[in-house]
Amino acid sequence: MIEMSHEQRNGALILRPKKRIDSSTAKSFEEQANALVDAHPGNVVIDFSELDYISSAGLRVVLTTAKRAKAAGGALTLSGVRDNVREVFDVSGFAAIFGMHDTVDAAIAALQK
Amino acid sequence: MEIFLDIFAGLGLFFVGVKLIGANLKQLTGKWFRGLMSAATQSSLRSSMLGLLSGALTQSSNAITFISISMVTAGLVEVAGVVPMVIWANVGTSLLVLVAAVDINLAVLFLLGVTGVAYYFDLDNKPHFRHGLGAVLGLSLLFMGLELIKHGSVPLRSVEGVADFLIFTASSYSLAFLIGVVLTMVAQSSATVTIIAVTMINVGLLTFDQTIAIVIGASLGSGLSIAVLTTNLKGIGRQIAWVQIAVKVVGVAIFLPVFLLETAVGLPGIKALVTVFTLHLASQVALVYLLLQITSAVITMLLCKPVMAFIERHSPPTDEELLSQPHYLYDEALEDAPSALKLVEREQARAFGYLPSLLDGVRADAALTMSAQALHVAGRSLIEQCDTFLAEIADQNEARDMLSEVFNLQKRNEILSDLFTALDDYVRTVSHIGSRSEDDKFVRLIFALGESLHAILDLGKDAFQMRDGDDLATLLDFTTDRSAQMDGIRRRVMSVGDISSGDHGVLYATTTLFERILWLTRRYGELTVEMTSAEAATA
Incomplete structure (x- = not known):
């Protein structure tokens, strides 16, 4: 079970997963994220400022969340990625495709452009 | 010395013949045989008929077993489709044993002459004839080899040491049985060993009872050689190997006690049965071989469901x-x-x-x-x-x-x-x-x-x-x-x-x-x- 908090700011849904997203926590992250995106259709920011580890399973959930947000008329971007997981987002191409911002506010601003 | 060299040369020709037949028929039937297998394995009857045919052509039930294993593991045919073929291939191998029991000396000489003439006219260089001709040459050499063995073995009986050995072993069925097991494990074919035994009985080097013990031993040897050659197999491959082993074990489990009872107590059994058909000793042995294969095949087919259930349980398909x-x-x-x-x-x-x-x-x-x-x-x-x-x-x-x-x-x-x-x-x-x-x-x-x-x-x-x-x-x-x-x-x-x-x-x-x-x-x-x-x- 993943620890995750969420909030709404300037019309965007902010998801804040904590500690690790790996094969044992990815499913619960996906279920929670799906339910929240369905309940708050629109733009989504995933704030990784409290995340220490992400594996392929986590990257896949980011993709499914982005797909769901797009289907609901919104877009998804990333923020607050820590140095120790930054390489995964860079190498995989997620940083280039979804955008990676230092803060949640910068992420929301980018989505609103 | 000349006697032994005759037999040695005869064995050499025989083995070259067996190899030539197998190698050329494999080339001749490659793609055609694969297509035929895919079509035939759709029905149990057709699969059995193909087993008979391929057993007769290759003279090796082991070869058919290994071809089946490669085709099943390649996903070209289903296990259930090849099981009847593997079982009945054993009966197919009886054809050459039956032919070898009959005196076909003149036919062999004619066949060899015709083959030689065909080679002289370079027919072996023509793609359509090459492998067929190679197979016929193999068959001719095989029978020539048997003739040489027969010829060399006639004076062997009068050699002092050999005569003593024959008298000593005449009463030992277990020794003959063991020889059948070992020779088959070396030659990889119970039909091959049986044909040699038939040749030996023709010239009086073996008694009828010894030869039958060798034939039954050869069947067990064939099963053991498959077991040894397939120890590294797992899953479906092993399932097919076990079917072949089951055929051999069933045959030996039925024929050995019947033969022992008949010999020891005098109850009518296999020997009495084959005497009804022919009085010619070599033909009787060939009939015993045929009966052994048919009985094993029929009983294994009847027991197919429980046998396959057992095999599938103990050797389930591998992930691969x-x-x-x-x-x-x-x-x-x-x-x-x-x-x-x-x-x-x-x-x-x-x-x-x-x-x-x-x-x-x-x-x-x-x-x-x-x-x-x-x-x-x-x-x-x-x-x-x-x-x-x-x-x-x-x-x-x-x-x-x-x-x-x-x-x-x-x-x-x-x-x-x-x-x-x-x-x-x-x-x-x-x-x-x-x-x-x-x-x-x-x-x-x-x-x-x-x-x-x-x-x-x-x-x-x-x-x-x-x-x-x-x-x-x-x-x-x-x-x-x-x-x-x-x-x-x-x-x-x-x-x-x-x-x-x-x-x-x-x-x-x-x-x-x-x-x-x-x-x-x-x-x-x-x-x-x-x-x-x-x-x-x-x-």
Whole structure:
């Protein structure tokens, strides 16, 4: 079970997963994220400022969340990625495709452009 | 000395003959035989008839067993389809034993003469005749060898030591039985050993009872030799081997006690039965061999259900075999080329789905449910089966649209094969790193490369298997050219300065392979889009 908090700011849904997203926590992250995106259709920011580890399973959930947000008329971007997981987002191409911002506010601003 | 050399030379000719027959018939029947097997194994009766025919042609039930194992493991036929064939191949091997029991000296000389003349006129250089002629030459040499053995064995009885040995062994059925077991394990054919025994009884070197003990022993020897040769097999391959072993064991379990009771107590049994048909000793032995094979085959067929249930329970299909079985390709689909092409595309997507799991051996966050080796072998097998299927579709259809789709799928097949190779290379390269601290920057980079590859291949799996347009578009976004990015990573890591020469090699190889795998995946995706667009335009 993943620890995750969420909030709404300037019309965007902010998801804040904590500690690790790996094969044992990815499913619960996906279920929670799906339910929240369905309940708050629109733009989504995933704030990784409290995340220490992400594996392929986590990257896949980011993709499914982005797909769901797009289907609901919104877009998804990333923020607050820590140095120790930054390489995964860079190498995989997620940083280039979804955008990676230092803060949640910068992420929301980018989505609103 | 001359006697022994006659027998030795005769055995030599005999073995050359057996080899020549097998080798030439295999060439003669290769593609035709495979087609015939696929068709025949659809029904139990046809499969049995094919077993009889192939047993008679190859004179080796072991050869048929191994051919069946390779065809089943290649996914060309089902286990249930080949079981009757494997069982009845034993009966087919009786043909040569029956022929050898009859005096065909003049026919053999004629056959050898005709073969020699055909060779003189270079018919062996003509593709249509080469292998047929080779098989006939083998048959002629085999019988010539038997004639030499007969000729050499006649004076053997009067040699003092040999006569004493024959008297000593005449009453020892267990010794004869053991000789049958051992000789068959060496010669790999109970029919071969029986034919030699028939020759020996013809010249009075063996008694009737000894020869029967040898024949029964030969059957057990044949079963044991299969058991020895298939110890490394698992799953379905072992199932077929066990069917053949069961046939041999059933035969020995019935014939040995009957023979012993008949010999010891005088109850009417096998010997009494064959005497009804013929008084010629050699023919009686050949009949015993035939009866042994028929009885074993019939009883095993009757017990087929429980025997197969037992075998399947104790040797279930391996992961590799299950993964290698095509889920979508079947011969009948070839009649409708557009559907057949769709099936190939789905089978290819299934093989693509094995790719992410190939990385599991070098990923910390992997469940390791399947061995990479099994996935690799199975993936390659599916690719080969798709290739064969596509070649057959191309052979049967000349429409331009159809051929362009075949070409598209053939290209995807090549890409799939390259992807399997590249991932294999990637895993081998990363394995060299060994265990190190997760905080090591170099380890973090390798981790990022592995997880990224896994996620992108997993996305590809979904895109191709679900035929999801959105996923396919996302996949193309993720697989754009990464050469500049990888070059940047190499420069950055190298600039740190404390990287070992070993790590330098790993860095270069992994980043290059990462680029290549993404490029191949993109190419596969582009070909998928091309075909989908062409289909939409046609519709």
